[in-house]
Structures are given as C-alpha cells and as structure tokens.
Amino acid sequence: MKRIILFGAVVLLASAFSSCVVLSPKKYKALLAKQDSLGTGWNESQQSNENLGKRILKLKQDTADLNGRLNELQGKYATVDNNYSKLKSNSSSEISKLSGDLKKREERLKEVEDILRKRDEASNQLKEKLQQALLGFSKNGLTVEMKNGKVYVSLTDKLLFPSGSIIIDDKGKQALSQLAKVLKEQPEIIIAVEGHTDSQKIVNLGQIKDNWDLSVLRSTSVVRFLTESEKVPGIRLTATGKGEFQPLDSNTTPEGRSRNRRIEIVLSPKLDELYNLIKQ
Template sequence: MKKNPIPVLFVLVVSAFSSCVVLSPKKHNALLAQRDSLSLGWEAARARIVSLEEEIASLKSDTSSLHARIAGLEGNVTGLNENLNSLRSNSSSEISRLSADLQKREARLKEVEEILRKRDEATNALRDKLQKALLGFQQSGLSVDIRDGKVYVSLTDKLLFSSGSIVIDDRGKLALQELAKVLKTQPEINISVEGHTDNQRVVNLGQIKDNWDLSVLRATSVVRFLTEGEKIENNRITATGKGEYQPIEQGSTPDARSRNRRIEIVLSPKLDELYNLIK
C-alpha cells in the first residue's frame, strides 16, 4: 500500500524550519508548488478509486444478471430437448399413419380417374353412334357435340316444328325415332330435353303467353313423343324450358334467331359409382 505523500511533505517542511535553514523564495515557492501538485494527484487518485469501485459494482450486477439469463436459457434448452425427444418418439407412428392415409387417397383418386376415363370413353362412343345414326339430318339443322362431359343433340326448331307450333312435324319425328333407337341401347344414360327460343316476343299464339311457355311446351312435346311413342323410360327423362335466356348466337339477325330457336337433348351418363366414391 502506498504511503500518504502529504505527511512526508509536512515533515520535510517542519524539519527545514526546525533546523533553522532559511529557504530562498525560489525554493519555498517550488516546495509549495510540489505540495499543491501532490494534493491534486491525491484527489484525482481518490476520484479514480471511487469510479473503479462503481464500475466493479456494475460489473458484479451485470454478471449476476447474465448468470440468471444463462440459467433461464439452459432451462429452455432442456424443455426444447424434451419436446424434441417426444416428437422423435411419436414421429415414426405419425409418419406411418400419414403414409397409410396417403396410400388410401391415392387409391381413391385412381378409382375416380378410372371412372371418369370410362365416362369419357362412353360419352365419345355415344356421340359417334348418334352422329352416325343422325347423319341424314345434319343438313337440316341437327348437330351432335360434347360439352362438359355430356353429349348435346341440338335440333333447330325448323327441323321439329312449324313456326309458332308445339306439334312435332313428320321430319322431326323421323329424327327423334333415330335418336330413340340409340337411346334404347344406352339404359345408363340420363336424358334432359331443353326448349330454347329467340328473343322475339310471342304474338297471337293462343294459350302460349310468352317464350317461357313456348320453350316448355316444345320440350314436353318431345318428351311425350320419346316416352309415349318410342317407349323411353319416364324416369330417365326430364323436360325444361330455358326461354330466350341461353342463346348460342348473339345478335338479332334472322340466322342468329334461327340458331337460338332449338331443342337440345342433353345426354349424361349416370355417375352413381362416382358419387359413392366421393361421399
């Protein structure tokens, strides 16, 4: 431990005076300056010591806080390791379950795809049969095409009806008879008969008030012919009227209106097997 310089200086001064040594003013001033310098150094050292003690206290506090944080983190790590071990122990059984579920879903998807493939094959084959059977009527306003997995047989009104009439004429009956021959060989096919009109208002047609009436009555005329005349099963067939609201040709030219006045016979395969799969 360092000795206090102030007492030493005091002893020196006293000794100097006690020995009756007369100091010159220059030496006296030098001694005073040395005393003041030593005093200032002492005060600076004391201030530095206080500052270091405060820093030590702060470091001890920080160290304690860090120890607490480390302890908390170690606890978290322990908890995470326990969770990880638990997940690892359960992962094998969970992966096995998910794999089994995935295999079932893939098998079900293959079944659905196979049914849809068969449906598409049947739809294409039906279209081909109808096109062949109705070939002689295609120049008279009949067409056969596939839309959304269904076969559409479209017959313009001039092939089936006189203007404003709901009575099927002879040419139309011949076309429906050929259609019925094919339908009788396809009992798995559902039949929907849709009546369509143009956008011209109905005038002077007696009981027929508007295009709704005209489209519905023409559809039911076709249904009656197919069920009563051609013996198509009633539970396979429905009649609907669409009026003027589902045109296939925009515009009001005579040709556009003629194309919109039509009967569409929509043929769709029964999908009971598919519906059972996706329940």
C-alpha cells in the same frame, strides 16, 4: 504522509540549530519551497487516489450490471432454445401430418381425374354412336356435339314440328326413334330435353301465351314421345323450357331465328361415383 514531511522539516531545522549552523535566507527559502512542493504532491496524490477509488467503484457497478444482463440473456436464450426444440418437434409432426393429408388428396384427385376421363371416354363413344345413327338427319338441321363432358343433340324446330305447332311430325318421329335406339342401349345416360325459341312474340296460338309456353310444351312433347312411343324409362328424362333466353345466333335474321328455334337433348353420364367421392 504530510505529517511525516512536516516532521522531517522540523528535524532538519532542529539539526541545523543543534549543530549551531546558521541557515542563510536563501537556503531557508529553498527549504520552505521544498516543503510546499511536498505538500502539493501529497494533495495531488490524495486526489488521484480518490479518483481511482471512484473508477474502481464504477467498474464494479458496471461489472455487476453486465453480469445481470448476461444472466438475463442466458435465461432468454434457454427459453428460446426450449421453444425452438418444441417447435421443431411440433413441426416434424405437423409436416408428417400434412404429408399424409397431401398424399390422400393426391389419391382422391387421381380418382376424380380417372372418373372424369372415363366420363369423357363414354361421352365420346356415345357421340360417335349418335352421329352414325342420326347421320341421315344432319341435312335437316340435326347436329351432335360434345361440351363439358356432355353430348348435345340439337334438332331445329323444322325437323320436329310444323310452324307454331307442338305436335311432332313424321320426320321428327323418325329422328327421335333413331335417337331412342341408342339411348336404350345406354341405361347410365341421363337425358334432359330443353325447348328453345327465338325472340319473336307469339301471335294467335290459342292457349300458348308466350315463348315460355311454347318451349316447355315442345319439350314435353318430345319427352312424351320418347317415353310412351319408344319406351325410354321416364325416370331418366327431364323436360325444361328455356324460352328465348339461350340463343345460338342473332334474332335479327331469319337464319339466326331458325337456329334459335330448337330442341336440345342433353345427355350426361351418371356421376354417382364422383359425387360419392366428393362427399367423403
């Protein structure tokens, strides 16, 4: 372009000379100025072309980068979509499995609740029978109550034993005989006989050394009477001594100590059905 402009200028000058026209200094300067202006325009055009070329290259590079990122994101999306499909499939099977497990647990829970309900019903019936059978001994310190699905028959020591003795007196034998009648009608009942004392130390009781001895020996005396005299099967009974360590009342008063000196006969329905269910 620059050469064309220069060539045009030369042609103009040659034409001027060839036509024998003499240019004035003013016109000559104007021609030179026009030539410089054309040269400047050419340079600016060249620079603009270079800048446009750089911008085109940058846009091409940016487009390539975007295409690369797009391909990468499309790959990630495909992976995520695939994982989601697998997760959805697995979740459906897991939900189905959990639903089945939950249903089984609900069924077992219902079975347990039914067994416990039957236990409580049986214990309540047993309690009522015992209360009627032992009604005549309630004034002598005998009580019947139900706790945690078990029936507790509590007999104070004055109903069963002379002071400091492990030999059951006649009134105590009468009460135990009435109790035995009900127990023999309930072969599914487990019987635990617990001896309890107050906290006072044992003094001059021969071979009975302490409250542990006294509580255990009184308990075994009751078990022996029930098995030997009343023919309650021994396999149903256990004898334990609790000593002074499970008091019902304070040991600071005579009344409280009297309540603490007792035999408790704990009656529990057999729960083999429940134990078998728990083991499953």
